[in-house]
Amino acid sequence: MDITFKQVSYTYQANSPLATPGLRDVDLHFASGSYNAIIGQTGSGKSTLVQHLNGLLIPTAGQVIVGQQVITPLTKNKALHDLRRQVGLVFQFPESQLFEETVLKDVAFAPKNFGKTPAEATAIAQQALRLVGIGPELEAKMPFDLSGGQMRRVAIAGVLAMEPEVLVLDEPTAGLDPVGREEMMQLFARIQQERQLTVILVTHQMDDVVRYADQVVVMEQGHPLKVGSPREIFADPTWLAAHNLELPSTGQLVARLQQQGFEFTTLPLTVPELLAQLTPQLRQVPVDG
Numbered sequence: 001m002d003i004t005f006k007q008v009s010y011t012y013q014a015n016s017p018l019a020t021p022g023l024r025d026v027d028l029h030f031a032s033g034s035y036n037a038i039i040g041q042t043g044s045g046k047s048t049l050v051q052h053l054n055g056l057l058i059p060t061a062g063q064v065i066v067g068q069q070v071i072t073p074l075t076k077n078k079a080l081h082d083l084r085r086q087v088g089l090v091f092q093f094p095e096s097q098l099f100e101e102t103v104l105k106d107v108a109f110a111p112k113n114f115g116k117t118p119a120e121a122t123a124i125a126q127q128a129l130r131l132v133g134i135g136p137e138l139e140a141k142m143p144f145d146l147s148g149g150q151m152r153r154v155a156i157a158g159v160l161a162m163e164p165e166v167l168v169l170d171e172p173t174a175g176l177d178p179v180g181r182e183e184m185m186q187l188f189a190r191i192q193q194e195r196q197l198t199v200i201l202v203t204h205q206m207d208d209v210v211r212y213a214d215q216v217v218v219m220e221q222g223h224p225l226k227v228g229s230p231r232e233i234f235a236d237p238t239w240l241a242a243h244n245l246e247l248p249s250t251g252q253l254v255a256r257l258q259q260q261g262f263e264f265t266t267l268p269l270t271v272p273e274l275l276a277q278l279t280p281q282l283r284q285v286p287v288d289g
């Protein structure tokens with residue numbers, strides 16, 4: 001599903017003395033089936049941006065177009081029913097929203113709510129649970145009897161059970177250890193491929209951006225400062241530093257090697273890319289003694 005922002009602005013507490021700008025003049029396009037990362041300093045408008053995707057926030061000016069649906073400042077809540085099913089949101093600590101007495105009931109809640117029969121809702125829920133790696137033996141458990149990682153998987157299955165076409169992930173790996181984070185990111189990548197979803201990921205993890213994103217949006221003060229591929233975004237360490245953005249983990253090493261005279265044909269963004277370019281050059285370095 002294609003998504004377009006046309007001259008979107010959003011002000012919190014508009015028309016009050018507490019008015020705070022959240023977004024200003026945002027023009028963006030997310031292509032159907034693409035994986036997009038939104039990066040930027042804290043307070044730059046990332047969460048405000050993604051909350052426009054399913055009408056949690058309605059623009060103060062401009063238009064957000066999601067598939068066939070056009071959201072304008074005049075759009076009423078009632079008109080957003082379909083959109084809320086089509087755009088799944090996974091926020092930080094989604095497990096805090098589990099509320100039914102069993103895992104299966106929790107995941108079946110959304111499809112039931114969107115008009116499926118109980119049998120259909122159960123089948124969809126079971127399929128979503130399998131997709132996130134939760135087996136039948138856990139279906140009758142109370143969600144709060146599961147481990148933290150399992151709870152998070154169940155919460156994500158609850159979003160997938162809506163059969164969304166767009167998946168918004170707002171720092172979805174917060175609080176997980178590195179292994180849990182890696183598993184979760186791989187899971188999202190697999191689901192995106194299998195279901196051909198448009199993914200919008202808000203993150204501070206630059207290695208994830210490099211690995212997964214087709215397009216990166218750098219937000220600053222509520223505005224997209226730069227939009228491009230990971231290679232375009234991470235090409236200039238000086239520019240990144242000036243905007244308080246980190247480099248992916250290879251970045252520091254690449255910068256040091258460049259200072260020592262290594263010349264890279266293309267900017268290596270991952271460890272395998274770095275090694276592939278480094279090995280032939282290292283063979284030519286004379287060994288003392």
Ligand SMILES: Nc1ncnc2c1ncn2[C@@H]1O[C@H](COP(=O)(O)OP(=O)(O)OP(=O)(O)O)[C@@H](O)[C@H]1O
Binds near residue numbers: 021
């Ligand atoms: N509920 C709110 N009421 C008033 N102002 C808000 C509200 N939520 C966010 N803001 C303001 O809007 C601006 C953008 O905030 P937003 O949460 O979108 O940033 P962010 O890039 O997601 O930050 P972070 O990385 O810390 O999550 C900030 O100036 C913030 O203070």
